[in-house]
Amino acid sequence: MLGFLKRMFGGGGASSAPPEGAASVATPGAPAAVAPESVAAAVAPTKGPPAGDLGAYALDELLGKGGMGEVWRGRRKADGAPVAVKVIRDDGDLPPDKLAERQERFRREATSTSQLTSPHAIRIFDFGATDDGRFFYAMELLEGQDLDKLVRAGGPLGEERVARLIAESCDALDEAHRVGLVHRDIKPENVFVARVNGRETAKVLDFGLVKLLEAGSDGSIFDRGGLAKLTAAAQTPGTPAFMAPEQVKPGAAIDHRADIYALACVAYFALTGQPVFEGRMETQLMFAHLHADPDPPSEKLGKPVHAGLEALILKNLAKSPDDRCQTMGELGRELRALGVGA
Numbered sequence: 259m260l261g262f263l264k265r266m267f268g269g270g271g272a273s274s275a276p277p278e279g280a281a282s283v284a285t286p287g288a289p290a291a292v293a294p295e296s297v298a299a300a301v302a303p304t305k306g307p308p309a310g311d312l313g314a315y316a317l318d319e320l321l322g323k324g325g326m327g328e329v330w331r332g333r334r335k336a337d338g339a340p341v342a343v344k345v346i347r348d349d350g351d352l353p354p355d356k357l358a359e360r361q362e363r364f365r366r367e368a369t370s371t372s373q374l375t376s377p378h379a380i381r382i383f384d385f386g387a388t389d390d391g392r393f394f395y396a397m398e399l400l401e402g403q404d405l406d407k408l409v410r411a412g413g414p415l416g417e418e419r420v421a422r423l424i425a426e427s428c429d430a431l432d433e434a435h436r437v438g439l440v441h442r443d444i445k446p447e448n449v450f451v452a453r454v455n456g457r458e459t460a461k462v463l464d465f466g467l468v469k470l471l472e473a474g475s476d477g478s479i480f481d482r483g484g485l486a487k488l489t490a491a492a493q494t495p496g497t498p499a500f501m502a503p504e505q506v507k508p509g510a511a512i513d514h515r516a517d518i519y520a521l522a523c524v525a526y527f528a529l530t531g532q533p534v535f536e537g538r539m540e541t542q543l544m545f546a547h548l549h550a551d552p553d554p555p556s557e558k559l560g561k562p563v564h565a566g567l568e569a570l571i572l573k574n575l576a577k578s579p580d581d582r583c584q585t586m587g588e589l590g591r592e593l594r595a596l597g598v599g600a
């Protein structure tokens with residue numbers, strides 16, 4: 259039943275969101291309208307793949323698949339508007355507590371993302387669950403490729419492009435950090451290189467591992483607590499090739515500067531076509547993030563790299579968060595000041 263559907267954004271749900279080309283669809287409405295209670299408790303899951311039909315949306319093509327979700331290219335049935343729909347992947351055999359955790363995390367992902375207004379964040383305009391228990395959110399459909407696919411298919415990107423795309427990603431993440439959200443899963447797959455109104459634009463995706471922090475009276479941010487438990491229980495607290503040393507260390511405190519390290523890893527990958535550290539085993543990678551010195555990008559690439567860009571990337575790969583840029587705003591400004599991009 260449609261009554262099952264909890265519309266959480268913009269008051270009217272799918273039928274009220276403007277239809278034109280995905281990039282302009284976005285009218286997230288008032289973030290405060292997001293209901294505090296968990297939708298997860300309201301519906302029971304069912305088995306089977308989410309292909310074909312999803313309530314108000316028709317799903318046409320699988321665009322991507324990650325730790326807990328599938329992203330589909332689709333259409334809003336009411337008016338044929340193109341959309342991207344992310345659905346919780348249903349393995350069919352998850353124990354109820356694991357499924358509930360996945361649903362709760364998904365709800366946090368949707369509510370977190372919908373708070374952001376940066377042109378480099380993704381617009382979500384619908385979130386809910388179908389009557390047969392599939393959780394989804396509908397968002398602007400991006401044309402382009404994520405950085406992982408782009409670099410794997412076409413090789414390393416030029417300096418100008420890297421500096422510009424990373425500086426734009428800084429804008430979205432700076433806004434996230436200012437509202438107390440640490441992404442914690444910054445990696446090439448989660449930075450999308452989109453074409454919006456004919457221009458290349460970076461979009462930061464996938465707040466599925468987001469952690470909520472709260473500003474203290476001294477301006478510092480600290481863990482609000484609620485999500486820490488959720489995170490501890492989660493199977494993958496990040497992606498080892500792009501994880502900050504403090505994220506790798508058991509029990510170590512992390513803050514927004516872990517995203518800064520991870521974004522520097524993404525810049526390194528985009529510029530060289532290779533990750534900062536390589537290793538077949540996760541433990542090798544983790545050890546390297548904790549203790550190994552990264553090769554300068556120019557060495558990895560085998561040709562000279564803009565000295566300022568190289569130095570900035572290496573600075574933000576510092577083991578200690580204190581030795582990196584302290585905010586995404588600062589990193590974005592430094593990138594733009596280099597004069598190689600943006």
Ligand SMILES: Nc1ncnc2c1ncn2[C@@H]1O[C@H](COP(=O)(O)OP(=O)(O)O)[C@@H](O)[C@H]1O
Binds near residue numbers: 448
């Ligand atoms: N709005 C979108 N438009 C087009 N492709 C998208 C969109 N959102 C995600 N994708 C593609 O799907 C992949 C997985 O999406 P993501 O949100 O990162 O899900 P997961 O949690 O499964 O990693 C992305 O890496 C990207 O390639």
Ligand SMILES: [Mg+2]
Binds near residue numbers: 324447448464
């Ligand atoms: Mg992802």
